[in-house]
Amino acid sequence: MPHFPVDGESSGATDPTSAIKIPIHETEAARKARLQIKTRRRRYLELHPEYFESPNLELADPLLYDRMIRRFQTTAEREAEGRKKGYSGVLEADIMRSEAKVDALAHPDPNSPLTYRRDAEGSIIAVEQDEEDRPNNKEEGEDKWREVMEQRFLRGEDNDFEYADVDESEEYNDHEEERRNREEKYFDEEEEEFIGEGEKTGETGVQDY
8 A cells, every 4th residue: 555645744745635745845825725725625525425436446446445345345235336337347447456466466565554475276365464454344444445545535646536626616615614714813813902902001111001
């Protein structure tokens, strides 16, 4: 699994809201614009939870999907998913999953929670390097999958998604947060004005009342 950097990880860290690198000295305007994009993308996902149900999302990380979602699916659920994808979609997913397993076996990723090996029958199987990374049930698997896909979306790594439709739209602003910010600014200004009035002094240096 790829490493997901966080804000302030280094001068070359990847911004979690896009593929653009964060400059060492980020201006206030640039910081606000970056955070606004992150807010709008997160708001989009809140309003469109169906994003996580897209059949194409499996192809973003077929090995992770296999470990977090497919392993807990019943036969009926896999058949229903297959009908939704169609024959070509199922074939593409199977091919990509097989190729990804071969590549993972040949080129182990030290940052991945999974390591791959062949079993007695020659099949490539995944084994968690840390038992804590193993989902114990369907709900845990779905939560882990959704979390990874959400961070991928916020970083701007879904190449099939038109991010401009969200990043440039005020429709996805967090209006509740904007209201809170306006209120905080108002009370801060009121407090500064009050403190300024209270600092008036006479010649003795003692406040006059």
